[in-house]
Amino acid sequence: MTPREYIEWRDIWVTGADDDGTPRALFVGDSITRSYFDHVEEELKGTFLCARMTTSTCVADKVMEKEMALLLDDYRFTVIHFNNGLHGWDYDETSYANGLSRILDYVAGRSPWSRLIWANTTPVRQKDCISAFSPRTDRVRERNRLAHDIAVIRKIPINDLFSCVVDHPEYFSEDGVHFNKAGKSVLGQQVSRMVLQEGK
Numbered sequence: 103m104t105p106r107e108y109i110e111w112r113d114i115w116v117t118g119a120d121d122d123g124t125p126r127a128l129f130v131g132d133s134i135t136r137s138y139f140d141h142v143e144e145e146l147k148g149t150f151l152c153a154r155m156t157t158s159t160c161v162a163d164k165v166m167e168k169e170m171a172l173l174l175d176d177y178r179f180t181v182i183h184f185n186n187g188l189h190g191w192d193y194d195e196t197s198y199a200n201g202l203s204r205i206l207d208y209v210a211g212r213s214p215w216s217r218l219i220w221a222n223t224t225p226v227r228q229k230d231c232i233s234a235f236s237p238r239t240d241r242v243r244e245r246n247r248l249a250h251d252i253a254v255i256r257k258i259p260i261n262d263l264f265s266c267v268v269d270h271p272e273y274f275s276e277d278g279v280h281f282n283k284a285g286k287s288v289l290g291q292q293v294s295r296m297v298l299q300e301g302k
Contacts, residue, residue, distance in 0.1 A: 104163055105192035111158050112169055116177065117143065118151035126177055127297055128216075129154045130170070131185040134224055134289070137281060141290025146297060153177065160190020162201030167208050174212045181301040182209060182216045183261065183293060187223030187245045188279070195241070199248040206256060217300050220253040221261040221293065222246040225268050227278035232271045236278055261296040263289060 113136060118124060127150040129135050129142065136156040143152040155173055159166050166186075173179075184206070190198065209218060223246055226236040246264055253260050266288055267273050273285030281289065 145294035
């Protein structure tokens with residue numbers, strides 16, 4: 103059986119679905135991506151129409167290709183900003199890396215005109231002590247290291263979201279995973295800058 107979480111979810115949102123003339127940017131990720139999406143959409147208004155495909159699916163799960171096809175089959179994206187790393191803890195890092203390679207190649211083949219950006223994964227802090235990192239952050243670092251090498255080989259630019267927040271416990275919400283208003287704003291600004299830079 104494919105490793106899955108007790109609850110699996112996905113959230114697809116397409117702004118300006120009836121507009122065929124304005125460039126589009128797609129943001130693929132999890133609840134972190136969903137949390138800063140509104141900030142990014144506001145920053146990119148007038149330049150890109152923004153869509154998101156946020157999901158609990160790990161790249162090691164082949165169902166990710168089906169999820170991506172839901173959008174890639176119907177829309178043409180100038181930029182695809184992609185993150186995956188905070189779900190699928192039952193997969194080891196080798197499976198994660200193999201899955202990431204597979205999905206990036208799938209996206210590049212399905213949407214060759216899109217400028218792909220890899221966003222690395224943000225750290226996890228202790229739920230009861232936000233000043234300390236959760237042991238899970240060690241796995242995040244390793245996944246980021248593997249993803250970095252995979253992106254470099256494919257000449258995919260890397261958006262270092264980990265470094266944006268790693269030294270700022272004040273950006274985190276009480277659960278140690280998600281971000282408060284300030285953290286969402288910082289991430290949103292960084293993502294917007296990267297999309298504008300790479301999407302020219």
